[in-house]
Amino acid sequence: MRHRSILLIVTFLLAACGTMGRGLTVRDAWARPAGGGTNTAIYLTIRNEADGDELLSAYAEGAAETQLHRSIIDDEGTVHMERQSAVELPAGETVHFEPGGLHIMLVDLEDDLQEDDTVPLHLTFRDHEPLTLSVPVRSP
């Protein structure tokens, strides 16, 4: 398991430089600004070059609760949200967390999240070692 952890860290560092490695790569993470006491979301992309895995949970510091959610918009334009117990990360595929779809929901923020702030985010996977990243807050 130890070597897998090192591989993940190296892969993540490479990804920060825009280079794809073999393993899990988390890229393009950002959080939307929001006021304290409200909710917001983190978006990111996970590329899985290894065997199939699952994102089991996310924990964002500064939020009372962090949940995995998917917004589903029907043909009438009505949106409802479904909480995800886990998010599948198929081998060789890229999973996008993006507005109107999968997102990491931050519930009841302790303080305002403003542009240029960062949010420490901890991700837990079924097979890979946990990953912590610093997510920038920005307005798209």
Next chain:
Amino acid sequence: MSIPLANCAPAHHWRGTAYEDPTPAPEIPLRKADGTHFRLADWHGQPALIYFGYTHCPDVCPATLADLAWLRQELTAEGHQIRVAFITVDPSRDSPQAVADYLSNFDDQFVGLHGSDQQLAVAKEGYGIYSARDESGDEEHYTVTHTTRVFLVDAEGLLRASYSFGTPRQDFLNDLRYLLGS
């Protein structure tokens, strides 16, 4: 015999879903954050965008409001003024001040509207809006299923088009520039 120039102009290709026979936009019998009654008719003379959402919405509502804030900023830079109204579909949890505070994160010129369940029902019916609190969650933490469309009202108060979630910002801009004659 002269032919009016307007007849020669190409028809506008709406990026949103256009109303073929525009009718007056339904009045919205709700209150602003300061407690005064809102009158859509007071906005005649400027195009307006109307959106129904709620402040605890983590994903679709802030994404839409960020788009509308960008749009208003772009048009303001071009010398135009548009109005934006946000109607909470979660009046039991969204106080008028909470709505105002929330909107100030996007654009301090956005107008938040609030009302009783009965008043909200009238506003929703006028625009064909569905909303319902989801059963999961407790009294403080729950999500609301709701219609995500944005409605465009022209300067004469006519309902001209509506837009689905995820409509590109440039598409909104294209239609508004048409209405503004630029």
